[in-house]
Amino acid sequence: MKIINIISGATIIGTLFAGIFFFNQAQCDESNEILTIHNPISIYFSYPENIGKDDMPLDALSGASLREETANKMTNQQQISAALRDSTGADEFSIKTTEPYNSDYDLMRDRAYAEIDDEAFPSLVQDKLDLSTYDVIFLGTPVWSGHIPRPIATFLKHNNTQGKTIVVMNIHLGSRFGSTINDIKKLCPNAKVIAGISVRASDDNQSVKQKTLEWLTAHSFSHNTQ
Numbered sequence: 001m002k003i004i005n006i007i008s009g010a011t012i013i014g015t016l017f018a019g020i021f022f023f024n025q026a027q028c029d030e031s032n033e034i035l036t037i038h039n040p041i042s043i044y045f046s047y048p049e050n051i052g053k054d055d056m057p058l059d060a061l062s063g064a065s066l067r068e069e070t071a072n073k074m075t076n077q078q079q080i081s082a083a084l085r086d087s088t089g090a091d092e093f094s095i096k097t098t099e100p101y102n103s104d105y106d107l108m109r110d111r112a113y114a115e116i117d118d119e120a121f122p123s124l125v126q127d128k129l130d131l132s133t134y135d136v137i138f139l140g141t142p143v144w145s146g147h148i149p150r151p152i153a154t155f156l157k158h159n160n161t162q163g164k165t166i167v168v169m170n171i172h173l174g175s176r177f178g179s180t181i182n183d184i185k186k187l188c189p190n191a192k193v194i195a196g197i198s199v200r201a202s203d204d205n206q207s208v209k210q211k212t213l214e215w216l217t218a219h220s221f222s223h224n225t226q
């Protein structure tokens with residue numbers, strides 16, 4: 001996949017995001033709660049899995065964790081999910097839209113922002129999943145305009161999360177959790193929603209894996225080791 005490197009633009013926009021959402025960051029930090037995890041699932045949305053054609057270029061902001069200088073082999077959302085799978089035996093589910101997003105940031109941003117402004121529910125390839133056997137849902141979300149991407153909203157609207165613990169695994173370029181925790185709480189009023197890890201899109205896969213494993217060691221016990 002060809003990656004166009006527009007580092008300076010991404011850096012400037014990242015700084016802007018950090019400033020705009022500083023207030024939210026101060027309000028929402030990674031939780032100190034200790035969880036018992038028996039049957040976890042990792043559910044995530046990663047934009048590079050939602051573009052139309054694999055050979056189209058991703059720009060530096062939208063495909064931030066795949067920028068050339070990171071040498072990353074997968075997006076950081078995929079890395080978190082893989083680490084959860086390998087260390088806890090978590091099943092994995094990637095949220096995919098019926099209509100792919102454009103790989104050009106300017107074009108995809110227009111759609112992404114309009115969906116957020118309209119509180120839209122874009123249609124998904126698979127919107128229902130049997131969650132009955134899972135006690136903990138690791139929910140991987142990037143921050144888009146301070147919020148969850150609306151495909152995640154569609155997924156949460158169609159699935160029963162009553163009584164589940166949802167651990168939010170967040171990827172950002174400065175906003176940290178932004179309003180993602182509140183967005184998820186609104187859509188899942190009968191679930192317990194806590195802040196898991198928050199990593200930068202530009203971090204390298206290895207450090208993200210390490211942070212995920214450290215989180216599991218510090219915050220969980222009784223998870224199935226495989």
Ligand SMILES: Cc1cc2nc3c(=O)[nH]c(=O)nc-3n(C[C@H](O)[C@H](O)[C@H](O)COP(=O)(O)O)c2cc1C
Nearest residue numbers: 017046065076142143144145146171172173174175
């Ligand atoms: C439409 C759009 C809006 C974004 N808005 C924000 C934002 O408000 N705050 C922020 O920190 N990062 C923002 N980003 C950067 C994303 O968080 C980053 O690209 C994403 O976490 C990378 O996820 P990935 O590792 O799955 O590729 C935005 C990215 C896109 C594409």
